[in-house]
Amino acid sequence: QSVVTQPPSASGTPGQRVTISCSGSSSNIGSNGVTWYQQLPGTAPKLLIYNNNQRPSGVPDRFSGSKSDTSASLAISGLQSEDEADYYCAAWDGSLNGRVFGGGTKLTVL
Amino acid sequence: QVQLVESGGGVVQPGRSLRLSCAVSGLNFRTYTMHWVRQAPGKGLEWVAAIMYDVNTKYYADSMKGRFIISRDNSKNTLYLQMDSLRAEDTAVYYCAADSSGRGTLEYWGQGTLVTVSS
Numbered sequence: 040q041s042v043v044t045q046p047p048s049a050s051g052t053p054g055q056r057v058t059i060s061c062s063g064s065s066s067n068i069g070s071n072g073v074t075w076y077q078q079l080p081g082t083a084p085k086l087l088i089y090n091n092n093q094r095p096s097g098v099p100d101r102f103s104g105s106k107s108d109t110s111a112s113l114a115i116s117g118l119q120s121e122d123e124a125d126y127y128c129a130a131w132d133g134s135l136n137g138r139v140f141g142g143g144t145k146l147t148v149l
Numbered sequence: 150q151v152q153l154v155e156s157g158g159g160v161v162q163p164g165r166s167l168r169l170s171c172a173v174s175g176l177n178f179r180t181y182t183m184h185w186v187r188q189a190p191g192k193g194l195e196w197v198a199a200i201m202y203d204v205n206t207k208y209y210a211d212s213m214k215g216r217f218i219i220s221r222d223n224s225k226n227t228l229y230l231q232m233d234s235l236r237a238e239d240t241a242v243y244y245c246a247a248d249s250s251g252r253g254t255l256e257y258w259g260q261g262t263l264v265t266v267s268s
Contacts, residue, residue, distance in 0.1 A: 041193070074254055076194070083244055083261055084186075084194060089254040127194050131253050137210050138184070138253045143193035 043067060045128060045141035051118045052149045059144045061111040061128035067139055069109040071131040075102075078125045078143075087126070088113060115146075123148045151175035151257045153245050158262030161235055171228040171245030171259055178226040182248040184255055185219060185230050187241040197243070198230065201251060235266045 043063040051057040061073065075088035086095050088104035091111065103114045111130075115122055128141040157169040171183070185197040198219040199208045207219055218231040228245050242263050246255035 072252060072254075076255070078194075083258040084255070085258070086254065086256050089250070095256065125193075129194075129196070129253065129255075135211065137208050138196040138199065140186075140194045140196055 041139060041142045042132060042135070043128060043130065043139050043141040045126075045144045047142065048145045048147065050147040050149055051115075053118055053120060055118045056114060056116040057118055057146065058115075059113045059126050059128075059146070061113070061141050063109050063111075063130060063139075065109060066134040067109075067130040067132040068106065068111055070133060073104065073106050073111040074129045075104055075111075075113045076127045076129065078127065080124070084127065118148055120148050122146060151247070153247060153257055153259035155243065155245050155259045155262035158243065158264045160265045160267060162268050163236060163266055165235055166231070166233045167235060167264060169230040169232070169243055169245075169262060169264070171230075173226045173228065173245075173247065176247060176249075176257070178247075179223040180249065182251045183219075183221060183228045184246045184248060184253075185228075186244045186246055186255070187239075188244070188261075189238070189241040192241075195241070199248070199253075200228070232264070235264075237266050240264060240266045 072090045076084040077087045078084040091106040092104045132139045154172045184199045200219045220229045242261040244261045245259045247257040
C-alpha cells in the first residue's frame, strides 16, 4: 500500500479534459517536487511532468501538472486515444528517505 | 541517442542471488544519479534504490535494505543491482533510470529485465 494515493482508474471521451489526482503527506508531496510518468501498454515508463508542473521537451502542452499542499494533479486536455495508458505520480519522501510512487491510474479513452 | 540496456534477469530459486546490469550510453553517465525501479506482473511501479554520481551516496526502499546493493562503475558507464536472498515477491521487471537533477526526475529509462523467483 503506497503512501501516495491515486485513483485506480479514470476515463474520458476524445476531446475531453481529464484530471488525475495524487494525494500524499507533508513528508513527500508537501515538501518535495512531484513527477508524473506515463506508461503505455507493454512499454517502459516515460517522464511526463517534473517539478510539479514542468514539461520535458517533446511532451505536448495538453499535459499539465499542479500541486497544492499535500496533493498534486495531472490534467490532460483534448484527450486522444493514444493517451490511454497508466499514469504514475512520484515524490521523494523525507521520512522514508526514499522515493515513492503512487499506485497508478489506468486511463481509458472511451 | 540515449540508451539504457538492462541485462542479467532470469529465473532464480528463492534464497539465491542475482546481479543485474544496466549499460548506459549517449549521456554523461558520471554526472547522473541512477535508479532502479521495479514492476511486479500486473502491478504498479515500485522504487528500489538510487545511487548518486559520487558513487558513495545510496538510498534504498525499506523492503530492499540489507538484501539489495546498488553500485556503479563510472569508467564502464554501468549501473548494477546485486540482489541476495531473493523471494517470490521480488518477481518483477526491473528498470534502470537516469536522473540528471539528483531529485528523482527519471528522464531516461531502459526497457527492463524480467526477474522471476520460483522453485
